[in-house]
Amino acid sequence: xxxxxxxxxxxxxxxxxxxxxxxxxxxxxxxxxxxxxxxxxxxxxxxxxxxxxxxxxxxxxxxxxxxxxxxxxxxxxxxxxxxxxxxxxxxxxxxxxxxxxxxxxxxxxxxxxx
Amino acid sequence: xxxxxxxxxxxxxxxxxxxxxxxxxxxxxxxxxxxxxxxxxxxxxxxxxxxxxxxxxxxxxxxxxxxxxxxxxxxxxxxxxxxxxxxxxxxxxxxxxxxxxxxxxxxxxxxxxx
Numbered sequence: 001x002x003x004x005x006x007x008x009x010x011x012x013x014x015x016x017x018x019x020x021x022x023x024x025x026x027x028x029x030x031x032x033x034x035x036x037x038x039x040x041x042x043x044x045x046x047x048x049x050x051x052x053x054x055x056x057x058x059x060x061x062x063x064x065x066x067x068x069x070x071x072x073x074x075x076x077x078x079x080x081x082x083x084x085x086x087x088x089x090x091x092x093x094x095x096x097x098x099x100x101x102x103x104x105x106x107x108x109x110x111x112x113x114x
Numbered sequence: 115x116x117x118x119x120x121x122x123x124x125x126x127x128x129x130x131x132x133x134x135x136x137x138x139x140x141x142x143x144x145x146x147x148x149x150x151x152x153x154x155x156x157x158x159x160x161x162x163x164x165x166x167x168x169x170x171x172x173x174x175x176x177x178x179x180x181x182x183x184x185x186x187x188x189x190x191x192x193x194x195x196x197x198x199x200x201x202x203x204x205x206x207x208x209x210x211x212x213x214x215x216x217x218x219x220x221x222x223x224x225x226x227x228x
Contacts, residue, residue: 004156043157043202043218090156102147103204103216105157 003027006091006106013081014114020067021076021109023091032074033092033103034066043090049074081113116141118203120219127193128227135188135222137203143183144206147216151200160188160201190224198226 004025013019025032034046047054047066054066063079074093078085091106117140127133137146148160161170163179163186170177174191190197200223204216 040220042220043204045216092157102159102162104159105149107156 004091004093004104004106006089006109008109009107010110010112012112012114015081015083017081018077018079019081019111020078021089021091021111023074023076023106024072025091025093025104025106026072027093027095027104029093029095029104030071031094032068033094034074034076035090035092035105036060037088037090037108039087046076046089047074083113086111086113116205116207116217118205118217118219120201120203120222122222123220124223124225126225126227129194130192133190133193133224135201135224137186137188137219139184139205141184143179143186146177146179146183146186147204148177148186148188149202149204151202151221152198157202193224193226195226195228198224200224 007022011019031048031050033048035043036046037043046060049066049068065077067075067077076089088108088110090108092103094103119138121136125133145162145164147162149157150160151157160175161172161177163170163177166181166183168179176189177186179186186203188201200221202221203219207217
């Protein structure tokens, strides 16, 4: 009965590979997010999706692409992985405005690019 | 752009002692969220504050938002080893809370010595 789940939990891969991280939420939320936490533990927004529409796209490389097959899923696909992509990636979801409520986070995916 | 600054960056306390973590925003806050992060467990929502002067408590943790809505504090009474982790403050960048992305402070790492 996990609210927001991510797979895999750990991902070790070589530079240049393409990888995907999956995220699923069973909360019935309309908005989902991807955050990146760097080695200094600084957490920053990457993307958010609302009803299959990208509404926020921060200055991330276009090698990163969010894909939402349905309202409960927001997967993160990364092409041509680079060393600097090593980080912890968190998925989150939230209910729509005007209900003010927190975002619920997944457990994170620890990506290491060698 | 809005920034959140947390202090201290790290904190080591003896079990049973009280402690306070601060979060200061460069702009007026629409709301303020406190999260706790433990390794491998993602971000755990603690509390949300919206109104100037608001104070909320849960178990031994109390969070306050100042009247000007630019500073929040998180106070832990009689700390326990289970309180150890990284505490993050987050704030929505748009009015209406959760639909906009959250920005985060860099976190405060708390260690509690038994």
